[in-house]
Amino acid sequence: MDKESTGALSKALLPLGKMFTKSRDWIIARSGLERFMEETEGKTVPKHALNPAYCLGGVTLVAFLILALTGFFLANYYEPSEGGAQRSIQIISTELPFGFYAKSIHSWAANVMVIAVLLHVLRVFITGSYKNPRELTWMGGVILLVFTFLFVLTGYVLPMDERSEFAITSMSGAFGWLRGIPHVGGVFNWASDTVGEALTGSYWMHVTVLPIAIILFLLVHFYLIRKHGISGPL
């Protein structure tokens, strides 16, 4: 590209750039992001935390975001009924454009998330990062780990294949007794040994209860990490 055409392009893009800057400033001024940006300005990641082992929490978050995006896409086409579940999965896998990719990326991201979160917990434990003042960050993280496993288990039920049978047997075997608790037993319908009930309960947990719970706990987790910073080196 010669000098003249570069100059012409810059001139043409100038109003766009100005519009972007104006919009950005408008959003920052009205959302209170200004204070947040001032607070974060100049904050750097400590050298010891540039080790990939310290990035596992971030990898978990990226996997969760991928799961949220693909899950949102899949939920639009999934039918949570005994007869419809397998049929809708079949349609997603074979007829829906990009459906196969969305489904397999969802499945792979779930496995990446579990492995990354387990390694993250192990790293935090080995480096003793849960010690004073980070006890609450650790406890929130353990609860997030439990939510992750519940996410995977309830997700296994949804396709209504051999994996679902395995998940229903595991969940009803280990946690079915929770359904006997007076007044709140219905919350644990995902641990039912009846296929229909387990499917409805798991779907409800997988697309509503667990996403809300995990997002709330993640926000608290991030706030605490922000507050206390990354733990020091060994």
Add this chain to the structure above:
Amino acid sequence: MEEIGVVFLITGIILIAAALRRPEPFGFPSIFFVGVLEMIDLVSPLFGALVVFAVVILLLAMPFLDKSEEKHPRKRLIFFAIILALMAFWAAFTVMGFL
């Protein structure tokens, strides 16, 4: 900052590349739960649930049990041994589940 970006980029590339090759990473049965199911099969469902709850409670209580200021695992041998024992326990039941 670049290092973190690289980790995220690698995660993304792995996910997409993997998704293009096969729909499921580990096949069936699930490697994450086969150990718990084996424990339920061998002992009892209630025992399986109690072990899961006990592990969660132990992990939640860890900062209050391991109160020393030492961070290096060599100086926290008891707690390090507890985690290693838990992992060995889980691995053993998982292997038994696949046999």
